[in-house]
Amino acid sequence: MSGVGVLDKASVLLDIVESRPATLVQLVAHSGLSRPTTYRIAVALERLGLLTRDPQGRFVLGPRLGLLAVEARGDRLAQVCGPVLAELYERTGLDARLYRRRGRLQMCVASSVDRGDAPEAGAVGTARPATAGPAAQVLLAWEEPEELYEGLVRARFTAAHLAQVRHRGWAYGPDPVAPGTVSYAVPVRGAGGGTTAALVLSGPAARMPQVPGRALTGSGTDAAVALGDALLRTRGDLIPAGATGS
Missing domain, CATH: 3.30.450.40 (GAF domain)
Structure with a gap:
């Protein structure tokens, strides 16, 4: 862990999505983060191109990575x-x-x-x-x-x-x-x-x-x-x- 809270939380979400596409509900369940925090970080990563959505609306790794x-x-x-x-x-x-x-x-x-x-x-x-x-x-x-x-x-x-x-x-x-x-x-x-x-x-x-x-x-x-x-x-x-x- 980096010791920087928001970066560590973002890293957890990226680790989850690296294994398989994940819905917001699945990100919350696997990360242990609250739903508002998970949503806020996931959307921020999406805006940066580090996450994107597949045709089913699940989060997947974005093209920027x-x-x-x-x-x-x-x-x-x-x-x-x-x-x-x-x-x-x-x-x-x-x-x-x-x-x-x-x-x-x-x-x-x-x-x-x-x-x-x-x-x-x-x-x-x-x-x-x-x-x-x-x-x-x-x-x-x-x-x-x-x-x-x-x-x-x-x-x-x-x-x-x-x-x-x-x-x-x-x-x-x-x-x-x-x-x-x-x-x-x-x-x-x-x-x-x-x-x-x-x-x-x-x-x-x-x-x-x-x-x-x-x-x-x-x-x-x-x-x-x-x-x-x-x-x-x-x-x-x-x-x-x-x-x-x-």
Whole structure:
């Protein structure tokens, strides 16, 4: 604890939301703070961009935290991926994003979407628990057994699901980051062949096929290879996806 009361209380709320989205009632219950204090601090954090709300109105980590992390790390992959993501959007009409794993979180570090109507859920810098969805599965599927075990503790997918992802080389399905969308995710490989990021193509569920076709998987795989090559050429970030250090 810092010894500064309001900062310590804010830290407690951020710790709660880091694990899972939380309603105001849940923040009060888990923090032990009074409802007025919890509401006042949560709204202040929201105004600062440190918290935001998901489509269900629950508090989640805000994009400012992720942006600070990206800037602090000097993320080379985020810096070189712009043209590849833009080309993917033009070719497929689907939103293209890159996600990194940061401990228990998946963080959007780059996006083809720069429109004013872009969903807040997919904004660059937004972090969500890596417990569900295609991006989370791809980011975890190729990890070492100990990391796999830790990642599956609270996950809404199983070891069998991850075995299928490893066999196919991609994950596909509803995307909890942006409700109402379906996403295709493929790993971006770094040095040594480890998964350094997940490349995700997303679109409205009504527009997406039940099973991804050859055009979608081919476009995604080619782009992931191009990103991995670009990362190696820049001699950039070689830290595995689950690492939290600098």
